[in-house]
Amino acid sequence: MKLISWNIDSLNAALTGTSKRAGETRETLKKIAAAQPDVFAIQETKLRKDPTKKHRDALAKLFPGYNYVWRSSEEPARKSYAGTMYLYKDSYHPKVTYPTIDAPSTMDREGRIITLEFPDFYVTEVYTPNSGSGLKRLTDRQGWDTQYRQYLSKLTKDKPVMISGDFNVAHEPIDLAHPSNNHHSAGYTDEEREDFTKLLKAGFTDSFRKLYPDKTGVYSWWAQRVITSKQNNSGWRLDYWLVSDRIADKIQQSKVVDTGKRRDHAPVELVIDL
Template identity: 35%
Template sequence: MSQIHLVSWNVNGIRAMIKKDFIKDVKEMNPDVLCLQETKGQPEDVKTALQLLPEYQVAVNSSKARKGYSGTAILSKEKPLEVFYDMGIEEHDQEGRVIAAEFEKFFVVTVYTPNSGEGMKRLDYRETWDEAFKEYIISLEEKKPVIICGDLNVAHTEIDIARAKENYNRASGYTQTEIDGLDALLNEGYIDTFRLKHPDEVKYSWWNYKYRARERNVGWRIDYFLVSEKLKDQVEEAHIYNEYLGSDHCPVGLKLNS
């Protein structure tokens, strides 16, 4: 049976990332589909930075509101049937946060979910975003199954965050509002693939640059692969690749039998 390997990575700035081991790391992981978040560049800058990966088709979505902020990309060895940018909602389409690539058997949607911000300044906005994103995914699912990946900016349960009690309802990314937003998506039948394969494993995908958090493994699991219920039986493996450095996030991966 053939297998597809997908990787998602919040790179925290692609132009800085390619000066590190990013190209070597991607070639080592060798994904069929690579989804990036927080590319922080205009389309031409991101495409130029990714020229050292000529085997991939590249789709880029950049922030219109602020240059050098946010942004997403999907790289795929197989050319997508079609690529869709944003959700079609003006309020949510200014920061380059969503790309959907349609393939023969499924959609791959990568997302950089808005952070609720210091002091929860964007928590109300985040709540409306989560609802809109859920409805967008449901609309795609009507056509074919959906694979969602990216930085969802929420630790789902206590096992997904090193210091759960101290952070619950006090830190952006671990408020009940944000947890409810992810629950609403999972309740539509989406599967958290890492928890499907590793129900009790403590593993993180993001560490604060301050306080040497990665060195001490005081982290959060906020990067995910979620799949449609229809694809659940095809999930072979879900990975968190802690060994790859260069960003405050590490890559996460999914192997799907096709």
């Protein structure tokens, strides 16, 4: 089974935009479509509500033979913010849920989680809240991490889980290019890293580190506003495929998909024998 996950940073821009970056994003979408994943998870769709006819037509053209479901941010949360989507081959018929986890603030209304239930396993995606400039949202982020860990722990007791998304944390020094310069930056605080450790200890495996425990220089995000970030590979690994420990031995591949010169997030791919 092949699964791909990507923080796309605006589905509307990706499908209808005319900028150079929109073109680069569409090229990556074409690359993903050509890979024929069984499941494709998308974060940060930024849809105002539902996909428009233009969006639907573009998705049908890019991904024929796929069904899709989505979740957009809704009041009292900000509109056109966060949001998630799944595309999956139409030969599958998963049960779709849109969980709330009793998260702080408006986080439960920001469209951050979708879960697909298959007969023998779950696939779920997350767009984890960022702790923000000046770490203003760090306390709420910690509350989210606790509630989300409890949610996943319940899932994995029922059947194995594959979890993907932008977790907004680089777990270990090996997961970013300049750890010493970012110790108190959002995404690399002691609190965020410890919460990710707690998540793994709750019964989950980082698929990439399972296969490549010591591999350096592999990142999934490069600052969009820093022109040289990709050129210098000054990146962070913020995007993951985690799996329940009991299916970790079935992982066949876990990698970052090349996006060429495009900065920001790159897709991550998991191949697993289920």
